[in-house]
Amino acid sequence: MPAGAAVAAATEVVAVAIEPSDEFDQVGWMEEKELTPVEKGYLFVLIWMDKRFRIVDYLEQLETMYYRINLQMPKSHTEQYNLDNKFWYWYPLYALGSFSAIAYLVAALSGALLGFYYSPSTAAGACNVSNASVAYCTIAGIMTDVNFGFMLRSIHFWSAQVMTAAVFLHMLRVYFTGAYKEPRELNWLIGVVLISLTMGFGYTGYLLPWDQLSFWAGQIGLEMALSIPLAGEWVAQLMFGGFRLTQSTLQRMYILHVFLLPFIVTALIAIHIAIVWVQGIAEPH
Numbered sequence: 001m002p003a004g005a006a007v008a009a010a011t012e013v014v015a016v017a018i019e020p021s022d023e024f025d026q027v028g029w030m031e032e033k034e035l036t037p038v039e040k041g042y043l044f045v046l047i048w049m050d051k052r053f054r055i056v057d058y059l060e061q062l063e064t065m066y067y068r069i070n071l072q073m074p075k076s077h078t079e080q081y082n083l084d085n086k087f088w089y090w091y092p093l094y095a096l097g098s099f100s101a102i103a104y105l106v107a108a109l110s111g112a113l114l115g116f117y118y119s120p121s122t123a124a125g126a127c128n129v130s131n132a133s134v135a136y137c138t139i140a141g142i143m144t145d146v147n148f149g150f151m152l153r154s155i156h157f158w159s160a161q162v163m164t165a166a167v168f169l170h171m172l173r174v175y176f177t178g179a180y181k182e183p184r185e186l187n188w189l190i191g192v193v194l195i196s197l198t199m200g201f202g203y204t205g206y207l208l209p210w211d212q213l214s215f216w217a218g219q220i221g222l223e224m225a226l227s228i229p230l231a232g233e234w235v236a237q238l239m240f241g242g243f244r245l246t247q248s249t250l251q252r253m254y255i256l257h258v259f260l261l262p263f264i265v266t267a268l269i270a271i272h273i274a275i276v277w278v279q280g281i282a283e284p285h
């Protein structure tokens with residue numbers, strides 16, 4: 001498309017988005033039809049929403065944009081060589097992204113349920129283990145007292161392991177099929193952020209039981225943070241709440257694990273998959 005025509009097309013989109021497209025007499029139209037009460041109710045809600053938020057206008061714009069973008073995409077391997085009926089040996093690996101997404105979903109759901117029983121406190125706990133914290137005791141309770149608690153915790157643990165492995169293998173598949181190349185660079189970069197945040201999930205979750213394993217993993221993390229030139233002390237304070245492992249450390253790990261990371265990762269996965277939807281899947285050349 002010549003540059004002038006592209007600008008004209010873009011202006012047209014903006015212009016249509018600003019002005020309502022038509023003034024259709026929806027109520028009159030509804031009266032003409034023989035509708036059941038359910039149909040009437042449904043249409044009434046839709047018309048009510050459309051009058052206020054002009055959803056139809058915006059959906060039409062989205063559809064137009066979708067086709068414009070799709071028309072500009074380079075042809076896929078299948079389209080180019082007319083391979084519609086052929087099995088391509090990479091195809092089974094294409095499911096790894098979905099596998100990561102499903103594992104994430106399972107981890108999120110099981111994690112939300114674990115949240116009903118876990119408490120992120122380093123204060124002395126009341127279970128029969130010497131020096132155990134409340135955090136440790138609530139997890140011991142999940143394993144021994146809560147019905148199917150051990151299963152819930154195992155589902156959370158294993159879905160997290162599977163997600164980490166699947167994300168890593170998915171990244172390898174994208175690399176070896178060259179799917180990171182133009183026009184998919186942005187999705188590769190979002191992927192790099194996603195794999196880092198997946199590891200962030202792993203590390204913050206590892207510290208939550210506040211047992212020996214968690215404590216010493218925390219100590220290693222804290223010392224790694226402190227060893228960063230110039231910004232070390234600042235990073236240690238930001239991530240670990242000080243220069244020693246305390247209640248502030250556990251509090252931070254908890255809020256990162258159950259609040260910040262889930263919001264950011266869910267949003268990024270949605271954008272990541274939306275981009276795949278718009279661009280189509282790349283195929284090996």
Ligand code: HEM
Pocket residue numbers: 093094095096097098099100101104167168170171174179180184187188189190191192194195198269272273276280281282283
């Ligand atoms: C939470 C982690 C992730 C999830 C849930 C996820 C999900 C997906 C899904 C469902 C697809 C569709 C194709 C397929 O299944 O292979 C996809 C494609 C893609 N992913 Fe990911 N992904 C994640 C992490 C990553 C990482 C770590 C990278 C690379 C650094 C990456 C880069 C890409 C690229 C470039 C595509 C497009 C590939 C193509 O068009 O063939 N993703 N992702």
